Amino acid sequence: MIASSSWLAAALLLSSGPPLAAAGLPQKGEPPLTAQTQVSGGPRPAEQTALIFDHADLSIEVRPKQHRIEGSALLSFTARSPLTRLIIDLDRNLPVSAIAIDGEALPRRAWSNPEGQLVITLPRPLAAGEKVSARINYGGTPHVALNAPWDDGMVWSTTPDGRPWIASTTEGYGCDLLWPCLDFPTGEPASVDLHITVPPRLKAPSNGRLINVETFPDGRTRWNWQARQPNTYAISLAVGPFEEITGSYTSRYGNTIPLHYWHLPGKAAEARALFAEFAPTLDFFEQVIGPYPFADEKLGVVETPHMGMEHQTINAYGNNYAKAPEGFDWLFQHEFAHEWFANQMTAANWDDYWLHEGFAQYMQPLYGRWREGEARYLIMLEPQRNRITNAAPVVRDKLLTEEEVYEPSKGGAGTDIYFKGAWTLHTLRWLIGDRAFFAATRRLVYGRPDPKPGNFSPRYASTREFEALVREESGRDLGWLFNAYLRRAALPELVQTREGNQLTFEWRAGGPFPMPIDVQIGDRIEHVAMEDGRAVVTIPAGAHVVIDPMARVLRRSEAVERFQAWQARPTAAARQ
Template identity: 70%
Template sequence: MIVTALALLAAAAEPPKKGMPAITEQTQRSGGERTADQLALRFDSADLAFEVLPDTYQLTGIATLGFTAKTPLTRLVIDLDRNLPVSAIAIDGVTLPASAWSNPEGQLVIRLPRPLTAGQSVSARITYGGTPHVALNAPWDDGVVWSKTPDGRLWFATTTEGYGCDLLWPCLDFSEGEPAAVTLHVTVPKGLKAPSNGKLLGIDTLSDGRTTWHWRTAHPNTYAIALNVGPYEEISGIYKSRFGNSIPMFYWYLPGEKAQAERLFAEFAPTLDFFETMIGPYPFGDEKVGVVETPHKGMEHQTINAYGNGYAKAIEGFDWLFQHEFTHEWFANQLTAANWDDYWLHEGYGSYMQPAYGQWREGNARYITMMMGQRSQIVNKAPIVRGKILTEEEVYEASRGGAGLDIYMKGSWMLHTLRGLIGDKAFWDVTRLAVYGRPDPRPGNFTPRFGSTREYEALVAKVTGKDYHWFFDVYLRQAALPDLVETRTGDTLTLAWRVPGNGPFPLPIDITVDGIRRTLPMTDGRGTLTISGDAHVVIDPDARVLRRSIAVEEMQAWQARPR
């Protein structure tokens, strides 16, 4: 019996393989069409108590969730991976029998002891735990990461953007399922730290040396709740905002990296100043700017952004990954897309703000160099926006019709072209309205909000006084790029836009003739000018317009050839 028990214990201590334990199709689905029961809930609060158990590779939790019914309800439908089985549920303090709930496929259905009428609130206390799904390749495939520091201590992280919050805790796994407030209590082994979302409320030390870290955050994105555990060291400071408030800044890094960590931390304040100058106040200044080193590349976890870029150096002189994830505090966490179909608002802007920062730091040469680095990655296989409610995988996976990386790079280039079209002031005014919902953001006069492509188009029309639906229809709702066809007959040069769908496309184009610049208005999609036969002509000399490039297509075909 002793041998058997020891064998079982040893087996239980084996780390799960990557991609295991398997998750259901329901758990893998994030976003998309939701049940009427879920849409009928307003998510008021979540109190989440976690314990990370590295000896058994398990995660246990007690989630106390507060909801208000928008319409009458007889049950709660809550997303939760079945690899974290439920052991007890209490509704408004009354323990339910096990027969009152079920979770066969990753969606927990709880039969309420009494029906809810519209406007009534309910509290559900859910005790659960098990072996969480291990990410196959975080952060591109989601789950937990069990890792070790160079000296052999636990280094643990979570990432859930793709498959959703239900990998870790019972939640509403769609964008508009954000809870108004979340309190976290994270218990970890002795000697380890647990930086997480929001403001630190305190740390309790238990009798055996374990510690419980208490955090609170407001309006977190559904996939933004993150657990990070390790023997972290900490750098902190205060940023004096141009808006008059003081913002605490923290970076948690692994031992032995102090010099590198300090150099990265030195980027925090100037990056903040860039965003506050160009867009507006840091959205979570009453909580913190937080970054934590992780055993995966990175992710925009609200106020605790994951960083795993290895302190890489690049010619632009700043850490692109830190800047990209920090961008998402504005474009993902403050402005959240209401539907995955609109995720270019996150990733298009998320990618565009690195060249914009390069321009702010060094000027136009750096900006266009970085933009051209993105241009070669645009593949135009699927539209960025499809006009329906989508899951995360339907957006990202080419096999499911998704645009994939084009959400990032094509979205960025569309913004670059839009900025050239409507001008700098209008572009940043539109951006500010999209992020804050108002033109005059100040600390305390805004909260996180949801946005959509249609709203963004309306904001462009509001700011400019013009309808640019033709622009967005081509760049967002068509896969192929507009093609600028050049015809030269004698002394006449004709330029004509050819666009998918053959709709209107009056996008002006700059041109230089023997070094003299002019702009062709292309009002009906065409423009002509008279030039001498030996004139030197350069079309779009500043590369302001996203259009078809034969050179890019041939290069991509060459790169994809069999070797």
């Protein structure tokens, strides 16, 4: 996902076409959602955690004129423990019309869904190790997003010439906005068959590999896709009169990766310029992190009427082909980073959400460095530093919902999971060096040090695991660093006092913080070890002193705090 800000919201408005308008159609924010549907992750019913999600076969017909979807989901599970009922997440705005268990139709009294969790009484008890399938027919008017992608739901829009242009986002509120699912991070199905039916002359690019496209006598088409272990919120709808650019890329690992970009008509020149970024960006990630995780499926992007989202192998792009001084499209690069940091490596608990967003955010200055060197890297890091708020801890070491992490109003760290996460990685990389940093990152992403195409699969990870990997690769216990930056809200402060030619440094961090610091004294740079959080440096008379001249260490800055307060002040117009 992308970080929220006013300028991103403005860009979102620019990227959207005029809304589809018709009497009686739901407006933004309609139909309303229950509190249950708005919860993604967090503590779950025992009946859900007792399920292994083997397969989902999803059929969804999109009806733009009515702003409706009609669906049928065949879900296959294996029980970890005995069960007498299934609990499946599904927004009650998509009412169920029929359910069959292992092919046996259930009477209407066998299920209920008052608040957004569909409870199905099984016709017979299920023993541990047994398999069960549930076919759920449903349909209705899905929730319309207020401000996608930061507020989830459907975006019913039109192209400049009036044709339907539709997209969905479900990261915050969860997959249950579209299909019956297990709405928590480890609820990923092992595989998905996805069948999307759309009106004539529209296309439906989606997750995974395209198996075929069927055409019905009335001109409707059904797009049949297969995907392996997609992130729960990665399954998405993208419908429009797209044109397609295709190509292939032979990677540094020797395999060939299909490249696809679906864009709006009339955008061919801009689309080809963006498509030209696919291969070099892919090469960067493969060199620095490791093999593209879904090379057997595709690298896919689709133009959407919202800003963007990391939908596995079909990333949403809505940046209006904006140009930037670093010479690449930050939004494409950010969402593509999530193929490694969110889709291949998924945080098992939303409390570790920064592993998605902090890494994805850090990949942009790293890519700038890969392309142009250290100056570009530092230039790109600086505005991220200025957006760190330190209002709440990034990690709280408990089971959380997505909104409890992403929304400051619910106690979450908000955009600090992006910017503070990225700067934590920046400081960590400097402290332990590139070899240890990238070795730990590679193992976090792939679960092994030697990833090659075909020898890994999507996995779950946590902050604690990353800490352990850093300890193994660096040979140093850096729990104090993770505690200071992630588990405490306030940044460490470096306090300086001077007596004569003696300059004393002392960290105030709310706990142990033996972070070394570089000090420029005149023309030389001294690396000051602070093993007990304190050090004394002798300064020659008249020497000029600069602390941390290359901005390696994340620490409190009163200048940044004053800048943020100045930015937040009411404007003259607002005060009138």
